[in-house]
Amino acid sequence: MQATVRLASGATTCATQLGRRRRAGRELSSAAAASPIVHIPKANIYRFGDPNGAHPVLRDVEWTVHEGQSWAVVGSGAGEKTALLETLLGNMRLLPPPAGGVFPFLAETPSTSRSQSRPLSERVSLVSFSHRPRASGGSFYDYTARYGAVREEDRVTLRESMFPEESGLIRDSLKAFFVDKKTEMDEARERKVREERAMHFQDLVKKLGLEQFLDLPLVALSNGQTRRARIVKALLDRPEVLLLDEPLTGLDVYTRPTLLDLLHSLNEAHSPRVIMGLRTQDPIPVWVSHVALVSHGRVHAGPKDDILAKVEHNPSTPPAASVTSDQSPRQESEALVEMQDVNVKYHDRHVLKDINWTLRAGDRWHLQGANGSGKTTLMSILTGDHPQSYTQRAPSSLHLFGKSRRAHATASLRTRIGVVSPELYNAWPRARPMSVWEAIATGFDGGFVPLGPDGLGVGLSGQLSPEERAWRERRVWEVLDGLGQHRWCADDLEREPPAQFASRAFAGLSAGAQSVVLLMRALVGRPSVVLLDEVWAGMDEAMIAAARTYLRGGGVGAEQAVVVISHWEEEVPWGPADGVRRYRLEAGAGREV
Numbered sequence: 001m002q003a004t005v006r007l008a009s010g011a012t013t014c015a016t017q018l019g020r021r022r023r024a025g026r027e028l029s030s031a032a033a034a035s036p037i038v039h040i041p042k043a044n045i046y047r048f049g050d051p052n053g054a055h056p057v058l059r060d061v062e063w064t065v066h067e068g069q070s071w072a073v074v075g076s077g078a079g080e081k082t083a084l085l086e087t088l089l090g091n092m093r094l095l096p097p098p099a100g101g102v103f104p105f106l107a108e109t110p111s112t113s114r115s116q117s118r119p120l121s122e123r124v125s126l127v128s129f130s131h132r133p134r135a136s137g138g139s140f141y142d143y144t145a146r147y148g149a150v151r152e153e154d155r156v157t158l159r160e161s162m163f164p165e166e167s168g169l170i171r172d173s174l175k176a177f178f179v180d181k182k183t184e185m186d187e188a189r190e191r192k193v194r195e196e197r198a199m200h201f202q203d204l205v206k207k208l209g210l211e212q213f214l215d216l217p218l219v220a221l222s223n224g225q226t227r228r229a230r231i232v233k234a235l236l237d238r239p240e241v242l243l244l245d246e247p248l249t250g251l252d253v254y255t256r257p258t259l260l261d262l263l264h265s266l267n268e269a270h271s272p273r274v275i276m277g278l279r280t281q282d283p284i285p286v287w288v289s290h291v292a293l294v295s296h297g298r299v300h301a302g303p304k305d306d307i308l309a310k311v312e313h314n315p316s317t318p319p320a321a322s323v324t325s326d327q328s329p330r331q332e333s334e335a336l337v338e339m340q341d342v343n344v345k346y347h348d349r350h351v352l353k354d355i356n357w358t359l360r361a362g363d364r365w366h367l368q369g370a371n372g373s374g375k376t377t378l379m380s381i382l383t384g385d386h387p388q389s390y391t392q393r394a395p396s397s398l399h400l401f402g403k404s405r406r407a408h409a410t411a412s413l414r415t416r417i418g419v420v421s422p423e424l425y426n427a428w429p430r431a432r433p434m435s436v437w438e439a440i441a442t443g444f445d446g447g448f449v450p451l452g453p454d455g456l457g458v459g460l461s462g463q464l465s466p467e468e469r470a471w472r473e474r475r476v477w478e479v480l481d482g483l484g485q486h487r488w489c490a491d492d493l494e495r496e497p498p499a500q501f502a503s504r505a506f507a508g509l510s511a512g513a514q515s516v517v518l519l520m521r522a523l524v525g526r527p528s529v530v531l532l533d534e535v536w537a538g539m540d541e542a543m544i545a546a547a548r549t550y551l552r553g554g555g556v557g558a559e560q561a562v563v564v565i566s567h568w569e570e571e572v573p574w575g576p577a578d579g580v581r582r583y584r585l586e587a588g589a590g591r592e593v
């Protein structure tokens, strides 16, 4: 069985621990002869640009990674875990700086002739799957573009993006691999390298099940497909150390073992060495021998069983919001969404096939399905963002809130459907100064920029009545009270009252806090339908605990329908006893299971 940090103390027998410890000891003594890969003897870790006297992000860090070990960095706070991984990229400041460098082995004894010519920064790669704003300069971009006709600038296919030399886009790109020899490289050698790289590419693409998507435009790939593609792209650059932050996030249950097996074999071959960042709730693969557990500003590093046995993982969670409501779904309550034989096709790709699904007030659904099975597409039909939501003709039909989808303006649907999704998170306009209050309040009208006095929006008519304004203001305070920073910040000194948190700059918050604020935005208008797609991504454990308590305790009411999209059953805030139903998509076809 795979371990998780939470299960650790009770789940391991003494006999197993002894065996593992001996094994770890043996590994260490043989590995100790060589220089370590990573070596941080004892240092505080700061962000670059922090003023003198600032608190370190991590203190007294002692961490050494030897050849032959398999490490996972496990963190309860997304920020801290990522900070440790970023340190390995040279993006954080170590005080005192380690004498031999953080990567003594890579720095001192390059393992191949090619690596001698490569800067250290190219020999270590980080692929992060915890939320990250896209490289759009922080401006909003239209993430719904993927659902329609693909624009010319978005036409680059997966193959062209990952392997331009094969697709003929960039004939010379290989030369980048031989910076110092580019003019001397003879044709035969170039051909051989090209062939090797092509084989490596084909092998990786096959192992990660991406063959059939190679000629699709990048924007058309599902989240899980994109994540797998990013791993292939990183591996093609042949780093010597590959850091993968939350590689399991967003991956379906079928793909997880395949990816973990691949990472295991790569790490065994040291090509590259793989260090994974995992959330505390993620299972730790059996082949991981060592863990660096990052918690409350400290790093506990060592053999996996020792760390899991030693560390009582018990984040102090502040008191939960005392909201109550009737959660029991009503029988045959109002139908909010009715889909009959709904179809979505792109040329010959039939992505959704004859979907029949009704959402009623009070329903709690878990929408399931493998990567690429059509979950996001189904949600975009439901929100009206998908152009094919308009074009369902008899016998197909799509009714929202009692009327045909064509009878609704998309703007009015946005006020009735609250959404949290990775696409929305990534597209959020962070370049624009926006306070937490303003970000939350955009949820009333479903827009992305603050409108109207106090950012409370302008409603569909363009002006709010005094009653509507007062209700909106009250609702912002309610969600701030239920989900504000004081609900999940464990540090007494840093905890802020709702008013102070409300005035913070949204873009300056940690990734997890931004996710919580976007959840508040989805809930603030009490929309009839709430769609929670990968809602916990980026949040730390205390945030997740606070949000679950809030959602279960009345954050959504009996008159609202909720759809949770997740590959993990345990991520759904409601269980079978609460009447949760499951709708599963398999290759585009759907059924209740």
Ligand SMILES: Nc1ncnc2c1ncn2[C@@H]1O[C@H](COP(=O)(O)OP(=O)(O)OP(=O)(O)O)[C@@H](O)[C@H]1O
Residues within 6 Å of the ligand: 146, 147, 148, 150, 213, 216, 219, 220, 221, 222, 223, 224, 225, 250, 346, 349, 351, 369, 370, 371, 372, 373, 374, 375, 376, 377, 378
């Ligand atoms: N514009 C398009 N053209 C062709 N195929 C597309 C287009 N948009 C999406 N697809 C395909 O539709 C399928 C469903 O994608 P969707 O994003 O809905 O999957 P998903 O179930 O949400 O996956 P994940 O769990 O990975 O997020 C995928 O195979 C995707 O490649």
